[in-house]
Amino acid sequence: MNKIVRVDMSSQKISELPIPAQYSGLAGRGLTSAIVNDEVPPLCHALSAQNKLVIAPGLLSGTIAPCSGRLSVGAKSPLTGGIKESNAGGTASQKLAKLGIAALVVEGQAPRGTLWKLVITRNKLELLPAKDLTGANNYKVIEKLTKTYGEKASYITIGSAGERLMSAASVAVTDLENRPTRHAGRGGLGAVMGSKGLKAIVLDDNGAPPITIKDQGAFKAAAKKFAMALKEHAVTGKGLPTYGTxxxxxxxxxxxxxxxxxxxxxxxxxxxxxxxxxxxxxxxxxxxxxxxxxxxxxxxxxxxxxxxxxxxxxxxxxxxxxxxxxxxxxxxxxxxxxxxxxxxxxxxxxxxxxxxxxxxxxxxxxxxxxxxxxxxxxxxxxxxxxxxxxxxxxxxxxxxxxxxxxxxxxxxxxxxxxxxxxPRSIKGIGVTFATSPMGADHTAGYSITANVLNVGGRVDPLKPEGQVELSRNLQIATAAIDSTGLCLFVAFAVLDIPAAFEAVYEMINAQYGLVLGPDDVAALGKSVLKCEREFNKKAGFTAEDDRLPMFFETEKLPPHNAVFDVSHEALDSVHNY
Amino acid sequence: MSKEVSIKIYVKLYATLTKYIGRSIMHEPMEVELVKGATLTALYHRLGIPGDEVKTAFVNSKMQSDDYVLCDGDHVGVFPPVGGGCS
Missing domain, CATH: 1.10.569.10 (Aldehyde Ferredoxin Oxidoreductase Protein, subunit A, domain 2)
Known part of the structure; x- marks a missing residue:
């Protein structure tokens, strides 16, 4: 992954540039959030030409690292008005990585009434008219595109909701059966894609060379260690495979x-x-x-x-x-x-x-x-x-x-x-809902682990004590994991098994020739959150936006008859690091 | 067991633990009679559930540890390790 592809929808021009030095070591959420923070005017309308849709694979995507297929999609959100990173599984992340693309930046706005598809193969980047897909929903879009580009390509698409600029619109990614079932769902990023006039992105990595790995032996050993830990942990090895989420x-x-x-x-x-x-x-x-x-x-x-x-x-x-x-x-x-x-x-x-x-x-x-x-x-x-x-x-x-x-x-x-x-009876997740730069998002700092599941320690879900620290640490860890391309579910093993955590930075080190340690992972997570909060501040967010709706503090929830009672002062300390 | 020395509790087992009562899924709680003073550990023993397969137990919706002393009428939910939370 050595280039950033920019697609100017206003002029339909595509350019490829090497990754600037300032983005070295960034990928996934880390990269989408950095580009959005650096390039999108925070006060712009999310559906205007000034917004940018940034799509990025993670640091480990496209390699044999287990569960490394998450795709980050970022922009200013038309739903929240703040920065957004929403990620999805499916097949696109690995293909983008194999095509050498660290980030795809879709900017500008296509002339009104036109609709486009971006087709990326090993040798070619093309923006083609997609008028025939106008108003079509995702399953129909995939059916039509597959006739031209085949079942082995990956497709990133929007349905009619995205075209119609609805704030709950998602960005769909095809799965292994070529179905549009994996979505970057949160924050209305489908509407941002729709506002650009971009209906679909086709990714065909046929003939693309494998990802460069600096130390193959060390990478394979770390990937194996990681896979073993995921198999060994009862949640990732048994619970999730048997019953699903x-x-x-x-x-x-x-x-x-x-x-x-x-x-x-x-x-x-x-x-x-x-x-x-x-x-x-x-x-x-x-x-x-x-x-x-x-x-x-x-x-x-x-x-x-x-x-x-x-x-x-x-x-x-x-x-x-x-x-x-x-x-x-x-x-x-x-x-x-x-x-x-x-x-x-x-x-x-x-x-x-x-x-x-x-x-x-x-x-x-x-x-x-x-x-x-x-x-x-x-x-x-x-x-x-x-x-x-x-x-x-x-x-x-x-x-x-x-x-x-x-x-x-x-x-x-x-x-x-x-x-x-x-959040009244599981207070740790309430802290995450209130303080994540993303708006209410369980994946941003999944305190359910220690509050309910007895994973990664134990914090009484009904008491306010300990929730801020729990949420803070998970928000930091998550921002880092979201930058690796790893599925967040690896966190169950990473929180409980030291070898799993080691394997994450060992894989990154072996791939890129780095010498990262545990502190660097935390530093990465903190820097991602700081960048996202910086954007939100510039977009007009204040401490008062880091609150739950007041009914959570006043209406008692049966059966515990609990209210959300983590203090506002405590919420304001979450991002002190 | 006489009423004075026994308690009745209502138990639901979840996920893989239902195999210990020969079912794949439990829709209704089952009634279990135990001696007064019995703990969650004693309940697991009675149902033939190896202690290391239990990750989390709730009594009347509150999480409790293995040494919790059960009371007459308690509702108990027992889980193996579970997790998820993505969309």
């Missing part, structure tokens, strides 16, 4: 932190009906796949393939946060309804968390009733999918929908919907 439904429900019916209570009476155990049984009974990788070289394999009642492919196995947002959070107890919504979101190109939260807010308003699965599917398909005025409100996310319908209980931070964990 939705294994969390039961444990978060037992802990009383499972937001139900728009965060009005912490337990759902039908949690077992939508649990990971139930999902596994349903998948196996219908001939689906219950242990499945979303990208090459994944040894965890938490992905799955979900069939409908007629045993035909419907969608990938909905992830825990998708199940929660569109199930219990909406009072819905039917996995098939959730899977149909998941398919619609992947197709139209929408963030499953934001949309589930939005539906729950709409239910709170009484527009449809909690538990109305058919109503929810109808709204997404007929309103959001067709961009009616109501659909545009919903596609703008929970904050806008709450405002439009006069709802007080709107669970957002920095206008981004809270995912799957109630």
């Amino acid at each position: 939705n294994i969390l439904t039961n444990i978060i429900n037992e802990a009383g932190g499972f937001p139900t019916r728009n965060f009005s209570t912490g337990q759902f009476e039908d949690a077992d009906k939508v649990s990971g155990e139930m999902q596994r049984e349903t998948i196996l009974k219908r001939g689906g796949v219950a242990t499945h990788p979303c990208s090459h070289g994944c040894v965890i394999q938490c992905s799955r393939v979900y069939m409908d009642k007629n045993k035909k492919y419907l969608t990938k196995g909905p992830e825990y946060e998708t199940v929660w947002a569109n199930g219990p959070n909406c009072g819905i107890n039917d996995l098939d309804v959730i899977a149909k919504l998941d398919r619609l979101y992947d197709d139209i190109g929408l963030d499953t968390i934001e949309m589930g939260a939005t539906l729950a807010v709409l239910m709170e308003a009484g527009y449809i009733q909690f538990g109305d699965g058919a109503g929810a599917i109808g709204l997404i398909k007929e309103e959001v999918g067709k961009a009616t005025p109501l659909g545009r409100v919903l596609g703008s996310g929970a904050a806008v929908t709450g405002q439009a319908f006069g709802v007080c209980r709107v669970p957002v931070v920095k206008r981004q919907a809270l995912p799957a964990y109630d």
